[in-house]
Amino acid sequence: MKFDLLNNRRKAGDIPLLICVFLMACFGCLMIYSASSYTAEVLYGDSLYFVKKQIIGVILGTIAMIAMSFLPYEKLAKVRIPLVAIACLLLVAVFIPGIGVSNYGATRWIGFGSFTVQPSEIAKYSFALFAAGYFSKNYKKVKTFKGIFPVLAVGMLICVLIIAEPNMSITMCVGLLMLGLIFLSGTSLKTFALMLVPFALAVPLLIILEPYRLQRLSAFIEPWASPKGEGYQLIQSLYALGNGGFFGTGLFNSTQKYRFLPFAESDFILAIMGEELGFLGLLIFFAFCLFIILRGIKIARNCKDRFGFLLASGFTLVYGIQVAINALVVSGAIPPTGLPLPLISSGNTSLIITMASMGVLFNVSRSN
Amino acid sequence: MSLAITFIFCVILARLLYVQVAWGAELKLKAVDQWNREIPVIAARGRILDRNGKVIAGNINTYSVFLRPSAVDNVDRTTEIIGELFNVDRNYLSEKINAGKISEITVARQQNKETVEKLVKFNLPGVYYARDNMRNYAYGDALCQVIGFTASDGTGVSGIEKFYDGLLGGTNGEITYSTDIVGIQTEKSKIVYQEAVAGCDIKLTIDMDIQLAAENAMKSVYNSSSAKSVSCIVLDPQNFDVLAMVNYPSYNLNEVPRNDSELLNSLSRNGLVSNIYEPGSTFKVITAAANIQEHIDGNPNAFSNSYVFNGSRSRTVDGTKIKCWSDHSNGKHSNQTLADALNNSCNPCFSDIALALGGKTFYEYLYKFGFGNVTGLDFNGEALGMLVPSTAIRDCDLARIGFGQTVAVTGIQLACAVAAAVNGGNYYAPRLLKSVSSPNGGNVEENAVIFKNKAIGTKASEILAEMLEGVVKDGSGKHAYIDGYRVGGKTGTAQKYEDGRVAQGKYVSSFVGFFPANKPQYLALVIVDEPQGTYYGSAVAAPVAKEIFEDIILLKNIKRFV
Numbered sequence: 001m002k003f004d005l006l007n008n009r010r011k012a013g014d015i016p017l018l019i020c021v022f023l024m025a026c027f028g029c030l031m032i033y034s035a036s037s038y039t040a041e042v043l044y045g046d047s048l049y050f051v052k053k054q055i056i057g058v059i060l061g062t063i064a065m066i067a068m069s070f071l072p073y074e075k076l077a078k079v080r081i082p083l084v085a086i087a088c089l090l091l092v093a094v095f096i097p098g099i100g101v102s103n104y105g106a107t108r109w110i111g112f113g114s115f116t117v118q119p120s121e122i123a124k125y126s127f128a129l130f131a132a133g134y135f136s137k138n139y140k141k142v143k144t145f146k147g148i149f150p151v152l153a154v155g156m157l158i159c160v161l162i163i164a165e166p167n168m169s170i171t172m173c174v175g176l177l178m179l180g181l182i183f184l185s186g187t188s189l190k191t192f193a194l195m196l197v198p199f200a201l202a203v204p205l206l207i208i209l210e211p212y213r214l215q216r217l218s219a220f221i222e223p224w225a226s227p228k229g230e231g232y233q234l235i236q237s238l239y240a241l242g243n244g245g246f247f248g249t250g251l252f253n254s255t256q257k258y259r260f261l262p263f264a265e266s267d268f269i270l271a272i273m274g275e276e277l278g279f280l281g282l283l284i285f286f287a288f289c290l291f292i293i294l295r296g297i298k299i300a301r302n303c304k305d306r307f308g309f310l311l312a313s314g315f316t317l318v319y320g321i322q323v324a325i326n327a328l329v330v331s332g333a334i335p336p337t338g339l340p341l342p343l344i345s346s347g348n349t350s351l352i353i354t355m356a357s358m359g360v361l362f363n364v365s366r367s368n
Numbered sequence: 369m370s371l372a373i374t375f376i377f378c379v380i381l382a383r384l385l386y387v388q389v390a391w392g393a394e395l396k397l398k399a400v401d402q403w404n405r406e407i408p409v410i411a412a413r414g415r416i417l418d419r420n421g422k423v424i425a426g427n428i429n430t431y432s433v434f435l436r437p438s439a440v441d442n443v444d445r446t447t448e449i450i451g452e453l454f455n456v457d458r459n460y461l462s463e464k465i466n467a468g469k470i471s472e473i474t475v476a477r478q479q480n481k482e483t484v485e486k487l488v489k490f491n492l493p494g495v496y497y498a499r500d501n502m503r504n505y506a507y508g509d510a511l512c513q514v515i516g517f518t519a520s521d522g523t524g525v526s527g528i529e530k531f532y533d534g535l536l537g538g539t540n541g542e543i544t545y546s547t548d549i550v551g552i553q554t555e556k557s558k559i560v561y562q563e564a565v566a567g568c569d570i571k572l573t574i575d576m577d578i579q580l581a582a583e584n585a586m587k588s589v590y591n592s593s594s595a596k597s598v599s600c601i602v603l604d605p606q607n608f609d610v611l612a613m614v615n616y617p618s619y620n621l622n623e624v625p626r627n628d629s630e631l632l633n634s635l636s637r638n639g640l641v642s643n644i645y646e647p648g649s650t651f652k653v654i655t656a657a658a659n660i661q662e663h664i665d666g667n668p669n670a671f672s673n674s675y676v677f678n679g680s681r682s683r684t685v686d687g688t689k690i691k692c693w694s695d696h697s698n699g700k701h702s703n704q705t706l707a708d709a710l711n712n713s714c715n716p717c718f719s720d721i722a723l724a725l726g727g728k729t730f731y732e733y734l735y736k737f738g739f740g741n742v743t744g745l746d747f748n749g750e751a752l753g754m755l756v757p758s759t760a761i762r763d764c765d766l767a768r769i770g771f772g773q774t775v776a777v778t779g780i781q782l783a784c785a786v787a788a789a790v791n792g793g794n795y796y797a798p799r800l801l802k803s804v805s806s807p808n809g810g811n812v813e814e815n816a817v818i819f820k821n822k823a824i825g826t827k828a829s830e831i832l833a834e835m836l837e838g839v840v841k842d843g844s845g846k847h848a849y850i851d852g853y854r855v856g857g858k859t860g861t862a863q864k865y866e867d868g869r870v871a872q873g874k875y876v877s878s879f880v881g882f883f884p885a886n887k888p889q890y891l892a893l894v895i896v897d898e899p900q901g902t903y904y905g906s907a908v909a910a911p912v913a914k915e916i917f918e919d920i921i922l923l924k925n926i927k928r929f930v
Contacts, residue, residue: 238387239402245393256399274388294373331384
C-alpha cells in the first residue's frame with residue numbers, strides 16, 4: 001500500500017501545487033507556440049516543431065511528477081550518492097566527442113539520437129538531494145567547516161564541470177543553491193562566512209578565465225554600444241518588453257517573435273510573455289510562481305524530519321532561483337546568461353526534472 | 369524567509385514595470401525601426417520640353433528586379449525562371465543566393481513592363497520589383513551639354529537636369545510594411561503607402577527646330593574645317609531667350625560615356641557658357657556702340673560717324689606698335705569712316721576710339737554690355753571672362769581691347785552684348801527656362817523676362833545695326849548675306865594664345881549676325897575653334913550663320929523684307 005494516495009499514514013498532500021505546476025506547464029506550451037511558430041515554420045517547415053516536443057515533455061513530466069508523488073521521498077536519501085555520481089559522470093560525458101552536443105558555442109548537451117539531455121539540469125537536483133541527504137545524516141557536524149566540506153566539495157566539482165561547458169548561469173544557480181542549503185543546514189554563522197570567501201574569489205577568476213564574460217558585462221551596461229553584437233540579445237529582449245507595455249499586444253501578437261529575439265521560445269520566453277501579455281500578464285504569472293515557491297516553503301517548514309525539510313527547501317530553491325535569475329536577465333537587471341524559465345521555456349530535460357521535483361515536494365507534503 | 373522572497377519578486381516586478389511602462393514607449397520607437405521595411409516609390413521625373421512643347425527629355429517606365437535570398441523557397445526554380453527572363457547567368461545567381469550574407473540582390477535594372485508582368489505571373493517568393501524611371505532623350509546628342517544627364521538614381525548630374533533638379537525631381541514616396549528579421553513580410557503586416565509626387569515639366573526657351581538646324585550647320589562646318597570644336601548660340605535679341613545652343617563634338621544623352629570620365633567631362637561641358645576665348649573683331653561692335661552713343665551724348669572725344677580715321681597701318685601706344693591685320697597697301701583701309709572701319713574690320717580705328725574715350729568711359733560701356741560679370745543665364749558653371757581691372761589698365765591694353773584683344777569673353781557674354789547693341793540697347797538676363805507646369809499639367813508658371821539695364825540708347829543702336837547690315841552687305845560679312853532679309857553682323861578672327869605667346873596657326877574664327885537689322889528677331893553667334901586651312905571668320909564662320917538663318921527663314925516661313 002506504499003503507493004496509495006489514501007494511505008492512512010500520509011495525508012492527502014498539496015494537490016493545488018500539482019495542479020498549479022501542471023497548468024503552468026500547459027501554459028508553457030501555449031507560450032512556446034506563440035513564440036516559436038513563425039521561427040519553426042521558417043526553419044523546420046513545421047510551426048508546431050517546438051510545441052510538439054514540449055507536449056511530449058509535459059506528458060513525460062506529468063508521469064514523472066505523479067510517480068515521484070507516490071514514491072516516498074525518504075527512499076531518495078539512499079540513492080543520493082549514486083545519483084550525484086551519475087550526474088557528475090553525465091557532466092563529464094558532455095566533453096566526450098561524439099556524445100557531447102554543441103550549440104551556440106557551448107557544449108551543454110549529450111545526445112541520444114534526436115533527443116538531447118542537458119546534464120546540468122540533472123546535476124542541480126542531484127546536488128540538492130545529495131546535500132539534503134548528507135546534512136540530515138550528519139546534522140551534528142554542520143557547525144564546523146569540516147562538517148560541511150563534503151557538500152562544498154561536491155558542489156564545487158559540479159560548478160567546475162558546468163562552468164567548463166561553459167554555462168555561467170547554471171553554475172550561478174548551483175552556487176546559490178549550495179549557499180542556500182548550507183545556510184539552511186543549521187551551520188554556524190562563522191563557518192558560513194568562512195565559506196563565502198572562495199565564492200568572492202571565484203568571480204574575478206571566472207572573468208579572467210573567459211574574457212567573453214567581461215564583454216557580456218559591458219554589453220549589459222551599455223547594450224546600444226554594440227547593437228549587432230554583444231548587446232543584441234538584451235536589446236531585443238527590452239524591445240519585446242517595451243512593446244508589450246502595461247497591457248501587452250495580446251496573445252499571439254508579438255512582433256519580436258519574427259526572429260528578432262533569439263531564444264524566444266526558450267531562455268527569453270519571458271520577454272515574449274511580457275510583449276504579448278504586458279506587465280499585467282507578468283504580474284499574474286509571477287503570482288503563480290510565488291504561489292509555487294511559498295507552497296514549497298510551507299511544505300518544507302511543516303516537514304517533521306530534517307531530510308524532508310532540506311529536500312523540499314532545496315527543490316523549491318532551485319525553482320525560485322531560476323525564476324528570479326531568468327526574470328532579472330530578461331529585464332536587463334543582470335547580464336544575459338542562458339537559463340530557462342522553469343516549467344515554461346522550451347527544453348524537456350528542465351521541464352521533466354522540474355515537474356518530477358514538484359512531485360517530490362508533493363510527496364513531502366503528504367508526510368506532514 | 370517568505371518576506372525575503374516576496375521582496376525579490378517585488379524587485380523583479382519593479383524592474384519590469386520600469387522597462388515595460390516607463391521606458392516602454394522609447395523602446396518601442398526604437399524597435400519600430402527594425403520591424404519595418406521601406407520600398408521607395410520613385411517619383412516620375414518632370415519632362416523637359418522645348419518652347420513649342422516638343423519633348424526633349426522624357427521618361428520610359430522601367431522596372432528593377434530584386435531578390436531576397438532568405439525568402440527564396442526554391443532556388444532551382446527561381447534561378448531558372450529569372451535567368452531566362454532577364455538573361456542572367458543561373459550559376460551566378462545560385463552562388464549569390466547560397467552565399468548567404470547578402471540580404472538583397474539586384475537582378476536586373478531597367479526592365480520593360482512586359483518582362484516584369486511575365487515575372488509576376490510566376491509569383492516567386494523572395495523576388496521583388498520596383499518601378500524606376502529611365503530618362504529618354506528624344507534628340508540623342510542634340511543640345512546634350514545644355515540638357516545634361518541624370519545619375520542612375522535619377523538625380524540631375526549636369527546641365528538643365530542638374531540646374532532644375534529641384535523642379536524636375538519630385539518627391540519619392542514609400543511603401544512601408546513590417547517584416548521579420550530577414551525582410552520577409554509577416555502575415556499580420558500592415559502596408560502603408562505614401563504616394564510619390566511627380567516632378568514638374570519644364571519648358572525651355574530652346575526651339576528644337578532651330579536647334580537641329582544649327583546642329584546640322586555646325587556639324588558640317590566641324591567636318592569641313594577640321595576644327596577642334598565648334599559652337600553656336602541662337603538668341604532672340606528682343607528678350608535674350610536662348611533659342612539654340614550647340615557645342616560640337618557632342619555625345620548621345622541616351623548613351624552617356626560614363627566609364628570615361630575625362631571624355632565625358634570634355635564632351636558634356638557647355639563651352640558657350642563655361643569657356644572663355646579672345647573674341648577678336650566681333651568685339652568691335654561694342655567699341656563702335658560706345659563711340660556712337662558717346663558722340664550722340666556730345667562727348668567731344670567721341671568720333672562722329674562721318675569722321676575719317678587716320679589711314680596708317682599702325683599706332684604706337686606706350687612704346688608698343690599695334691598693327692592692323694591688313695597691310696593697308698594699294699589704298700586698302702584708306703579714308704575710312706566708322707562704318708567703313710567696321711566693313712574692313714580695321715584694327716587701328718578701334719584703338720583710336722578706345723583711347724579717345726579713355727579707360728573710364730570705355731569700361732562703363734563694357735560693364736553695361738555685361739563684360740566682367742556673369743550674364744545670369746540659368747545654368748551652372750558660367751565663367752566671368754577676363755577683363756583687365758579698370759584701375760590697372762594701360763593705354764596699350766585699352767588700344768587692344770578696342771578691337772577685341774587682351775580681353776576674354778564667353779560665347780553667351782558676346783552674344784548678349786551684341787544683342788543689346790542692336791536691339792535698341794536693352795540688356796536682359798539670358799534665360800533657358802521659359803515656363804514650369806505643375807505635375808498634373810494644369811498650372812503653368814511663366815519665367816519672367818528680366819530686363820537688366822540700358823546699354824546704349826535706341827538711336828545709337830539703330831545706327832549701329834545699320835552699319836552692321838552694311839558689313840554683311842558690302843564688307844567682311846558678305847558671306848552671310850541673304851537677299852531681302854537685312855542680315856547684319858560682324859566677323860572675328862582671333863589668334864590663340866598658349867602659355868602667354870601667340871600660338872602659330874591657331875585661330876578662333878567667329879561671326880555674330882542678326883536679322884532683320886531694323887528690328888532683330890534672331891541673333892546667331894558662330895564660333896569655330898582652330899579651323900585648319902582657311903581661318904578668317906568671314907570665310908569660315910559667316911557662311912554657317914547664313915545657313916542657319918536660311919533654315920530659320922524656311923522653318924518660320926519668314927517673308928522677305930523689301
